[in-house]
Amino acid sequence: APLKKHYCSIWYLWCHASHVKTHPLLSSMVMMLTMMKMGGVAAAAATSTTCATLTSPVGPIVVVTQAEGVSLINFAHRVDPDNHSQGDGSAKGAELLRETQQQLNEYFSGTRRDFTVPVAFPSDATPFQRQVWGALQDIPFGVTHSYKDIAVAIGNPKAVRAVGMANNRNPVSIIVPCHRVIGKDGSLVGYGGGLDKKTELLRLEDVDVLDGKVLR
Incomplete structure (x- = not known):
């Protein structure tokens, strides 16, 4: 489809440059495709990172x-x-x-516990993922919650496994502290960056971790 739009745009410009008469409806359709293509480029450039x-x-x-x-x-x-x-x-x-x-x-x-910068979650994030990520932001510095705790917090206590999947897909680590989520028995369970990173982050917040478990 993009290739057809490209050819249509060239054809439209050539016809006008050569003063070739075309059907008004056809010309309007081709011009609309050209503008849509240009608009798509502009829209992509508007969200630079x-x-x-x-x-x-x-x-x-x-x-x-x-x-x-x-x-x-x-x-x-x-x-x-x-x-x-x-x-x-x-x-x-x-x-x-x-x-x-x-x-x-x-x-x-060690001089900051809370982040104040805004977070922009991806536009294709599901409502459930946004719920989970929002709940993660409510976990205080130096405190750990279980996956079950998060499921209860979002009003869906049976969605423990789904919470784990959403936690794993968190795009903004540390500021959205998925490292503070652990297993019900205190085990670290998993972390995208590696359990060694999760351990270091928790210890940075004065959480006692020994042999892959949080000491309570």
């Missing part, structure tokens, strides 16, 4: 921001570098990136 890699005690972290908020925080080894370009973005996104980096540095240095 800003990306940087931050050095941290738990390894390199990739941070991506948009004008609307932080859209990605993840460990560098889990991010495809081809999906994000360094230093590309709006002025507002660049300002937010600097603020996010500062708040993360304060968190890692």
